[in-house]
Amino acid sequence: MEAKRLTGEKATEYIKSDMIIGLGTGSTAYYAIKKVGELVKTGLKIKAVPTSKETAQLAAEAGIELVELAEVDKLDLTIDGADEVDQNFNLIKGGGGALLREKIVASATEKLIIVVDESKLVDYLGDFDLPVEVTKFSWQYTKRMIEKLGCTAKLRQANQNKYITDNDNYILDCDFGKIKDPAGLALKLNQLPGVVENGIFAGMTDLVIVGYKNGQVKVLKAQS
Numbered sequence: 001m002e003a004k005r006l007t008g009e010k011a012t013e014y015i016k017s018d019m020i021i022g023l024g025t026g027s028t029a030y031y032a033i034k035k036v037g038e039l040v041k042t043g044l045k046i047k048a049v050p051t052s053k054e055t056a057q058l059a060a061e062a063g064i065e066l067v068e069l070a071e072v073d074k075l076d077l078t079i080d081g082a083d084e085v086d087q088n089f090n091l092i093k094g095g096g097g098a099l100l101r102e103k104i105v106a107s108a109t110e111k112l113i114i115v116v117d118e119s120k121l122v123d124y125l126g127d128f129d130l131p132v133e134v135t136k137f138s139w140q141y142t143k144r145m146i147e148k149l150g151c152t153a154k155l156r157q158a159n160q161n162k163y164i165t166d167n168d169n170y171i172l173d174c175d176f177g178k179i180k181d182p183a184g185l186a187l188k189l190n191q192l193p194g195v196v197e198n199g200i201f202a203g204m205t206d207l208v209i210v211g212y213k214n215g216q217v218k219v220l221k222a223q224s
């Protein structure tokens with residue numbers, strides 16, 4: 001909890017007045033959003049694009065001015081969490097179901113800052129099942145197609161019902177084992193009919209801010 005707070009708050013140091021920022025989703029991004037709310041109250045002028053309905057509500061409650069992605073050309077900075085981060089800054093995201101909007105916002109952003117606690121750092125992605133957003137119409141067929149790529153896929157449930165994303169789709173959580181070629185797998189997945197988006201974020205991250213149990217915070221820069 002404390003590690004998540006430290007990293008979330010640290011990321012807000014990169015925000016300057018007049019920026020348009022993306023706000024991620026999840027329990028680590030939560031602390032960044034809360035901190036941005038405090039900064040806005042003391043004079044920081046920014047507008048934000050939220051990556052989920054949950055984040056939109058949280059940000060609005062914190063007094064942050066929200067804009068639609070359609071209203072902006074690009075975003076200056078986005079702060080978001082991740083479920084796993086490998087040594088090359090490839091990510092698995094979507095544990096909270098927000099991967100589609102998160103990936104769109106990440107792609108529209110100049111600088112993507114990922115905030116995680118130390119438990120998210122891995123050598124290879126894949127211990128965390130990869131979330132893949134699929135259409136309701138095709139999910140059984142698309143599941144079979146995805147499994148042919150070498151995984152077992154489970155339809156995500158919430159309170160004994162099928163989990164439904166903000167975009168009215170389903171999520172398949174896919175166990176691929178160790179993912180040796182994240183960018184390649186991401187491409188293959190998105191070529192399958194019925195796949196809306198997958199949770200691999202390859203080559204998008206500029207900074208990873210890691211919070212440690214002992215209170216340390218490290219800022220890691222992507223090698224360019």
Ligand SMILES: O=C[C@H](O)[C@H](O)[C@H](O)COP(=O)(O)O
Nearest residue numbers: 026027081094095096097098
């Ligand atoms: O869909 C959710 C997002 O990708 C989250 O950023 C990710 O699941 C990490 O969330 P948390 O910080 O709660 O572990």
